[in-house]
Amino acid sequence: FEDFEEETTREMILEGKREDGRAFDQVRPITSEVGLLPRTHGSAVFTRGETQVLVITTLGTAEDEQIVDGLAEEYSKKFMLDYNFPPFSVGEVRPIRGPGRREIGHGALAERSLAQVMPAVEDFPYTVRLVSDVLESNGSSSMATVCGGTLSMMDAGVPIKSPVAGISIGMITSADKRLLITDIVGNEDHFGDMDFKVAGTEKGITGIQLDLKIRGLSLDIIRETFERARTARLHILELMKATLPASRETLSPYAPKLLTIKIDPEKIGKVIGPGGKMIRKIQEDTGATIEIEDDGTVYISCPNGDSAQKAKEAVEAITEEVQVGRVYTSEVISIKDFGAFVEVLPGQDGLVHISEMADKYVGSVNDVVKVGDMVKVKVIGIDDQGRVKLTMKGGLNPEIEANIPENTERRREGGRDGGRDGGRGRRGDRD
Structure with missing residues (x-):
């Protein structure tokens, strides 16, 4: 048949x-x-x-x-x-x-x-x-x-x-x-x-x-x-x-939000951090998923567009270069006798020497800042070893300066206070 x-x-x-x-x-x-x-x-x-x-x-x-x-x-x-x-x-x-x-x-x-x-x-x-x-x-x-x-x-x-x-x-x-x-x-x-x-x-x-x-x-x-x-x-x-004359201009609201940025391949390790600590922290804080290619291409994805943008900003902050003369809002991460260390950018810290904390004399670092405080700092230099030098002078933090106790003002006459080596600090700590 x-x-x-x-x-x-x-x-x-x-x-x-x-x-x-x-x-x-x-x-x-x-x-x-x-x-x-x-x-x-x-x-x-x-x-x-x-x-x-x-x-x-x-x-x-x-x-x-x-x-x-x-x-x-x-x-x-x-x-x-x-x-x-x-x-x-x-x-x-x-x-x-x-x-x-x-x-x-x-x-x-x-x-x-x-x-x-x-x-x-x-x-x-x-x-x-x-x-x-x-x-x-x-x-x-x-x-x-x-x-x-x-x-x-x-x-x-x-x-x-x-x-x-x-x-x-x-x-x-x-x-x-x-x-x-x-x-x-x-x-x-x-x-x-x-x-x-x-x-x-x-x-x-x-x-x-x-x-x-x-x-x-x-x-x-x-x-x-x-x-x-x-x-x-x-x-x-x-x-x-x-x-359908052409592709739709927007994706489905149920599609993952995906952002792409390019970073210096030499800074991939900085974004990942020791043992993946840095990249895990960003993912936990934002809820985004971050994938990095060997050529420096970074893919950021998550269900929420705002979270993806926050993760992108965090990665850009880590890979950003600290610029001399620029003002940053930074967190105080540790306090020493000779000054305070602040996180200028994620993974990059710098020192505000006690002599650079205010336009007036400061007797103790603890009178000015505490760990966790957010302060404005200006980059005044970066040495050959990449160490960042900062200042809080120039009216960057008027509220902080206003709260510095008056009894820390330097006494120009009479004896010196014993705890500060004449108010000048130890030479080795200041350098």
């Missing part, structure tokens, strides 16, 4: 008739919709005739990259597409198991076709995963996945370079005749001589796959196939643009 069905189908097409009544260059009716699943980061349903796919986009961070460990050198992928072809999509009843050769091949074709328009990591550092579930199939579900994947990513706010659409071109041949068929259905694929899948944008092709049952194709047939595919592709792209 199948032989009779094949012979009848081929004869009917060669006589100028298709089983669904379409012209040979006509695409099946197309409908599409985006944003069906509000809780996902992006979603789209693309329907072409009796072929329908649901494509969901999920955005992740660098931790979500796929590590590929094969025969070649290990590498990671920031964009991946999974294609599922459940048995109910073609009216079959069988167990749903892991992906087979067909699913892997179709997914790889759709992934390669879309990978060409993905934004650069510098512009969009997210990891992007697409999952295409075929809901019904009567030919060319892989090219429907390309179309649905484009719309789903645009719905998620992925700034793709250009929309991509795909189409399958078939062919029926006889001893003296050859016919190209646009947008083939299942029987035309099964009983035909060619299934030439072509995906691309308005300007060019991003992916092709050829299944052939005859000995080969001439250059004329290839040229004609590409031109037929181009015409159909432009038609599909126009319909897709009517659904």
Whole structure:
């Protein structure tokens, strides 16, 4: 019976008739919709005739990259597409198991076709995963996945370079005749001589796959196939643009917030801290996740945009260089007889000598500041060993100066107080 069905189908097409009544260059009716699943980061349903796919986009961070460990050198992928072809999509009843050769091949074709328009990591550092579930199939579900994947990513706010659409071109041949068929259905694929899948944008092709049952194709047939595919592709792209003209300007509120900054690779250790102490503290304080690449690229991600910004500011503060002449608001971290150490920037402290604490004489450091106080300090110098010298003079802390006890004023006449070596301090402590 199948032989009779094949012979009848081929004869009917060669006589100028298709089983669904379409012209040979006509695409099946197309409908599409985006944003069906509000809780996902992006979603789209693309329907072409009796072929329908649901494509969901999920955005992740660098931790979500796929590590590929094969025969070649290990590498990671920031964009991946999974294609599922459940048995109910073609009216079959069988167990749903892991992906087979067909699913892997179709997914790889759709992934390669879309990978060409993905934004650069510098512009969009997210990891992007697409999952295409075929809901019904009567030919060319892989090219429907390309179309649905484009719309789903645009719905998620992925700034793709250009929309991509795909189409399958078939062919029926006889001893003296050859016919190209646009947008083939299942029987035309099964009983035909060619299934030439072509995906691309308005300007060019991003992916092709050829299944052939005859000995080969001439250059004329290839040229004609590409031109037929181009015409159909432009038609599909126009319909897709009517659904969603461009990528959304904002991401889903449920997508992780991801910021990227660049630091000096030599300062990576400073951000991480001894045993990871510094980076853990930032993550605990802000709730953000921080990942650092060897080239100094820092990825900061968290569900809340404010937390990501706070983590970014903390990293920038650690890697920032202390500048002479600049005023900083700093915390007092320890007190000595000769002055106070303050944290100018995270991980960078400096000394305010007792003689630089106020515009008037100070008898004891404890009369001016205590551990944990926040004070304004000005950088007056950095020595060859990187030690930072600070001052609180110049009216930087008027409230603190106003509270210095009057009995600490230097007595210009009479004896000196015994505890301060004449109020001058020990020479070795001052240097």
